[in-house]
Amino acid sequence: MSRIRARFWDPTGARYGLPSYPWRMAPPHLLTLRQLAARGLRPGGQGVQALLQWASRRYRARGGVRAAYLYDIRFALPKRTPTLRQLGALAKANAARRTCPDCSRDVGYVLSRRLGVCNDCAERREMEHAA
Incomplete structure (x- = not known):
């Protein structure tokens, strides 16, 4: 050894x-x-x-x-198996993490905590600030 x-x-x-x-x-x-x-x-x-x-x-x-x-x-x-209510609550929480607060769309990915909005809204904000 x-x-x-x-x-x-x-x-x-x-x-x-x-x-x-x-x-x-x-x-x-x-x-x-x-x-x-x-x-x-x-x-x-x-x-x-x-x-x-x-x-x-x-x-x-x-x-x-x-x-x-x-x-x-x-x-x-x-492992414990989650109940249907737990699975439902988890689905709602994950949907909230994917929903943009500006455009109110489910963008299909978890939003960046740094940006706080979807990539499209972040890009739009950047364009507005640049102009």
């Missing part, structure tokens, strides 16, 4: 407070949130069971270490 990987190898949790494993060396029953979600599961109230750590050149200014939380698949529960 390389020195970098050995730095993150702590299955007892003595060094980091939680068991810690290097990239791709965690036991198969420990998964990240995304891996659980891909299998249709959620943590189900369990806390973080372990850390997955790796060195990153991209984040060298912040210590160069990245981490992901791991959850035990044995304690995971199936």
Whole structure:
């Protein structure tokens, strides 16, 4: 095992407070949130069971270490299915995010928070200010 990987190898949790494993060396029953979600599961109230750590050149200014939380698949529960009312509320909320306040059209994409209006209205405003 390389020195970098050995730095993150702590299955007892003595060094980091939680068991810690290097990239791709965690036991198969420990998964990240995304891996659980891909299998249709959620943590189900369990806390973080372990850390997955790796060195990153991209984040060298912040210590160069990245981490992901791991959850035990044995304690995971199936994802909850939303009710029809929840789905309806979500559809309304998403429609509101796509509706331009100036022209009142559903533009088919989520409006930019910076602009606050659809691209056509933003362009029209820009033309008016330029003239």
